[in-house]
Amino acid sequence: MTFEERKQSLLEFLSQQDNYLSSGTIAKKLKISKRTIIRYVDKINRDCDNNKLIISEKGKGYRLDYDKYLEEKSNTKQISDFSPVERRNEILLKLLMKSPRKISVDYLFEKFYVSEAVMNGDLTFIKSQLSKYKISIIRQNRFVGVMGNELAIRRALLRYVPRINDIDEELLNKDFSLLNKYDMRFVVEQFHSIEEQLNSIIPYPYNINIFSHLCILINRYRSGIEVSSDDSDFDINGQKNTIEANGYLYQISSKLINNFSSYLGHELPNQEKYYLLQYLISSRLFSNSENEPNYSDEVEKITYQIIETVLDNYKGSISTTKLKIELINHIKPLLNRIKNKIFVSNRLLPDIKNEYSEIFEIVKIAVNKIFIQYFGETLSDDEIGFITLYFAKAVEQEIKSLCVLIMCASGVGTSELLKVKVHRAFPDLKIEDVVSLRQYRKNSENYDKQIDLIISSIVLNEVVGKPSILVSAMFNKNDQKNVERLIRELKNK
Incomplete structure (x- = not known):
């Protein structure tokens, strides 16, 4: 370690x-x-x-x-210098972005001031990481590059692009250097147009995956990369069936890629419409069409098996009334992610493992047993962490609501879990709503009339209309003490 x-x-x-x-x-x-x-x-x-x-x-x-x-x-700036993990990830990202072009080894490592032995060690490690995506590393004299089909390159890129919390143009221009500010503004506008067409905010982590996919797309074409039409992972019959089953999402995808073609002055191939569709159907999207949910037998069976297996091994009581509905809504896009080999990163994973270590381990054993049975493979800890949150919320459930606004990066499970934990710790508080910073900005005047306090899991680098306090998404004992102190100060005013 x-x-x-x-x-x-x-x-x-x-x-x-x-x-x-x-x-x-x-x-x-x-x-x-x-x-x-x-x-x-x-x-x-x-x-x-x-x-x-x-x-x-x-x-x-x-x-x-x-x-x-x-x-x-x-704060996105690290406390310490680059760790070996950060260094390797940045080098890997540069190689993937420029693929199939080769890059000078000296240029790749110049900012890190490391020895030749460390450079060779890093490239050997990167080679082993890329082999998981069937991407090879090519070294020639003092130059190095990576080779693989475009879909594999995109999947690997999505795994290693910098992680962000929300789609906020000002913060992205400051902390997310993947694109120039003009391309960034265009991508942000296109992302928001997806939400407008869905008439819904896309929650974390799906918003980050879709946004990152669009950034990677524009970056690849800006680099002069041409996508070949004979991608070995491209199943024509499967593509037609998926498009027919998701007509409205394909319309959104087509419109967006046409917008990118116009912006870049270069007609993008139809594969791009299908690639984007894969990310849309692999995300938990909330829109009017979800009022009549349609789940396959496989989705229902896997969801119920997970719940039953966890209940068999957890000694405490778990409320399953809402759990079944919420988890089935999560499992449906999860199965699409497995099918399309789409990776999601869970920035709360260390907190989840710390705060809910017992539930996490029980869920991990149960889920992996079921997924090996159905798919012949285990699920990543990032995905296990998201599933754990639904069970953690069910464990924390109850307590009547008693006026605060909870602000989070738009999230799946995490925002609702924070709401439940605040309820449990402070039953006399009435929680008006759980919103993202963007949602608050849109309706701040109305919110400020109704609330006395904002409890936020994101740093508010701007003036808000009411007193606010920063807490962790897990809302642990330290957070509770800080909220209790602020409530006492407000009551004594």
Whole structure:
């Protein structure tokens, strides 16, 4: 395990605690020595310009400055220098973006100041990662490139593009350097046009996947890449059946790709319409058409088997009234993602594993057993994490609502889970709504008339009309203490 990985484990563990812990207790939990704990704490605090993120007190031990931690965690700039994982991911991204062209090894590594041995080690590691997508790495003298069919390149790119939280043009131009600001503005407009045609906000993580796909599309054509019409993964009969079954989504996809053709001054092939359709049908889209849900026998059977298997192994009680409806809505696009080999990244995975470790492990065993039976393969931890949230919400369920607005990056399961946890911790609070920052902006005047407080899992870098407090999406003990303190201050005004 690298320093960066152990550092994150240390910070995540301390974020779950609401008092001081001795170095011995921490060392035992993380399975490292007391001396290593002291060294890590010192480096973490130095990386924060000695603005102590971890507070130490003789005779008591260590405690995380939780407010600073939330700020640092929400800030896209890293506390430390590039980790080996970050370095390899950036190099891999550059190679995929330029495929099939070769790039100078010196250019790839110039900003990292690493030795020849490290360069060779990184390229060997990248070769093993790309082999999973049937993409090969080609080295010639001091140049290196990658080769594979276009669909494989796109899938790998989607796995390694920088992760973002929401589709906000201002933040994207600042933190997401995949496109220039003009192309970015165009992609944002096209993404929002999908939501308008669906008459719905697309929730996380599907919004990020669709948006990233569109960014990759425009980047590839900007680089002069031509998509061949004989892609081996392109099943003509399967394509026709999918289009017929999803006529309205295909209309949206066709219109969007035509817009991209006009913008780029280059007619894009019909495959692009189908590629985008795959992402649409692999996402949980909320629109009027979902008032009459249509699920295959396979979707229903797998959903019920998961619930039954988890219930058989979980000792506590789980409310299944809403669980079945919510989970089946998640499983339907999940099966499409498996079929289309579409990867989703779960930025909350470390928090989910920490906060709901028991439920996560039970869900993982149950889901993988069922997916091996049906598909001959296990599911990624990212996907397991999303499924876990539905069970965690069911476990946390109940408590009547008692005025706050909860603000999240538009999410699947996570926003509703946060709502339930706030209910449970503060039953006297009346929760008016759960919204994204974009939704709040559109209707801020009305919201501000109804609410007294905003509880947000995203950093609000702008003035909002009411007092607000930043919390983690898992709403742990530290978050509860901070909310309780703010409520007390508001009541005493």
